[in-house]
Amino acid sequence: MNARVSIQRLSLVLGMIIIPAAWSATTPEKAAQLKSGLTPFGAQRAGNEDGSIPAWDGGYTSQIAGGIPGEKAPDPFAADKLLFTITAQNMAQYADKLTDGTKVLLKKYPDSYRIDVFPTRRTAAAPQQVYEGTFLNATRCKLVDIGGETGLIPDIKSCDGGVPFPIPGSGAEAIWNHQLGWQGHAVRYKFGFQLLAANGKMVQIGKNTAYDLRPNYDSLDAKSKPWDGGSQYFSISFQGPPTRVGEAQTFRANVDTTKTQAWLYFPGQRRTRQLPNPCCDTPNPAALGAVSLDEISVFSGPLTRYDWTLVGKQEMYVPYNNNRYLHVPTEAELVKGKHFNPDWFRWELHRVWVVDANLRSGQRNQVPKARIYLDEDTWQGLFADRYDARGELWKVDGQTLIASPEAPAVRAAGYYSYDLLAGTLLIAGSFVGIKDPITYIDRKAAPDSLFTPEALASEGIR
Numbered sequence: 001m002n003a004r005v006s007i008q009r010l011s012l013v014l015g016m017i018i019i020p021a022a023w024s025a026t027t028p029e030k031a032a033q034l035k036s037g038l039t040p041f042g043a044q045r046a047g048n049e050d051g052s053i054p055a056w057d058g059g060y061t062s063q064i065a066g067g068i069p070g071e072k073a074p075d076p077f078a079a080d081k082l083l084f085t086i087t088a089q090n091m092a093q094y095a096d097k098l099t100d101g102t103k104v105l106l107k108k109y110p111d112s113y114r115i116d117v118f119p120t121r122r123t124a125a126a127p128q129q130v131y132e133g134t135f136l137n138a139t140r141c142k143l144v145d146i147g148g149e150t151g152l153i154p155d156i157k158s159c160d161g162g163v164p165f166p167i168p169g170s171g172a173e174a175i176w177n178h179q180l181g182w183q184g185h186a187v188r189y190k191f192g193f194q195l196l197a198a199n200g201k202m203v204q205i206g207k208n209t210a211y212d213l214r215p216n217y218d219s220l221d222a223k224s225k226p227w228d229g230g231s232q233y234f235s236i237s238f239q240g241p242p243t244r245v246g247e248a249q250t251f252r253a254n255v256d257t258t259k260t261q262a263w264l265y266f267p268g269q270r271r272t273r274q275l276p277n278p279c280c281d282t283p284n285p286a287a288l289g290a291v292s293l294d295e296i297s298v299f300s301g302p303l304t305r306y307d308w309t310l311v312g313k314q315e316m317y318v319p320y321n322n323n324r325y326l327h328v329p330t331e332a333e334l335v336k337g338k339h340f341n342p343d344w345f346r347w348e349l350h351r352v353w354v355v356d357a358n359l360r361s362g363q364r365n366q367v368p369k370a371r372i373y374l375d376e377d378t379w380q381g382l383f384a385d386r387y388d389a390r391g392e393l394w395k396v397d398g399q400t401l402i403a404s405p406e407a408p409a410v411r412a413a414g415y416y417s418y419d420l421l422a423g424t425l426l427i428a429g430s431f432v433g434i435k436d437p438i439t440y441i442d443r444k445a446a447p448d449s450l451f452t453p454e455a456l457a458s459e460g461i462r
Helices: 003-018 028-035 091-097 100-108 128-140 171-180 215-220 323-327 453-461
Strands: 021-023 084-086 115-117 143-145 152-154 186-196 202-213 230-240 248-254 261-266 271-274 306-319 347-359 369-375 381-387 393-404 409-419 424-430 438-440
Touching: 028 128, 084 091, 091 100, 091 306, 100 381, 100 393, 115 347, 128 215, 143 171, 152 171, 171 230, 171 306, 171 347, 171 369, 186 409, 215 230, 248 453, 261 453, 271 453, 306 369, 306 381, 306 393, 323 393
Parallel strands: none
Antiparallel strands: 021 143, 084 115, 143 152, 186 202, 186 424, 186 438, 202 230, 230 248, 248 261, 261 271, 306 347, 347 369, 369 381, 381 393, 393 409, 409 424
16 A cells, blocks of 8 residues: 555544544535525425425414414414314325324324314414524534534534524434524423323423523624524423422523533422433433433434434424414313323324434433434424334324414424323423413523523522
């Protein structure tokens, strides 16, 4: 072998050891599609061949008739006629457009679980600044592998203020689109945690007020400081049930998980404790351990424990534009038997990205395999099918998406998790008796100081 070639190869190997690996951004030619054949977030603008999925026309940005900002958003499509219903008896006809989790629920509850399909409404929208940031990200945003517990992350020096990878080339990029996607900048959020136990009894495990901040959108303000990698700041205080009154928790998530921090305040102890491992399959303390931290909102946290595969895009029936869910009048009507009451769910045909997660060699997680479904128009997670070590479907997780034109956005009103083995259903997003569940607030009303251990005690006492 030529000595010069040997030295060049050795230099390349050493460079790979010293310098984090980087994945290239989209070419300018491809990025130009975001202003023609693709939406600003990278979805197909055109509808499908038979018209059951319409073309995207800019989304839903008008105030919903009868709506009052800050109060429960009305159902903008209440007049839509039901197209058809999918049940255990006819599901084979639609099998290619159903997730495995949906099929299992139909089979498990054949007499009560159903899917009511309505016309597809492509309501996804965002402010123009977010579109502009996404367009810039397309050609400059890159993934870097910083190794350790964190692994692949968006380069904080080149990514900011929009969806990071609107034209994804890998499963990892698609998952980061989900975690950094647009749901509004700062939100005050009031909701309840409910657990439907295996015996069919509904148990309230939380009645909460939360503040949800997405720091990667601080750049919408020209006076903002450079992005430090913060992906979500979340502060939650408990007003119920009586055993949890005064409890409070704060999470400061960062794309570099070595910088992610979480603190818990317990009024009985009158002290704040730091959560030692706010990552991955650590039980979520807000949900009393009913789900793990990486199950929140379908998936959250570092990508390093899995190998991610972008399987592709397909048409599927998914819950969408579920504003009616905000108006369930009683907790008893929230469920039917051992599952959500289908009367309150609207399903539509949408194109989704399918991403597979398989446990990486040498890593550990209670869930060695998962398949995650992301909405083409918003990158929000719709479903996750999680499998146990035996390869059996263990959990069916999802988010409840609503049309929220005041942001504008299609955002998650909550998430849920069916534990098929335990026979339970966790509902993180119950709005019975809550007048103002989702309020978009000014960034100044959610300062960084709100998401600190120092703020926890005062927030918990309120």
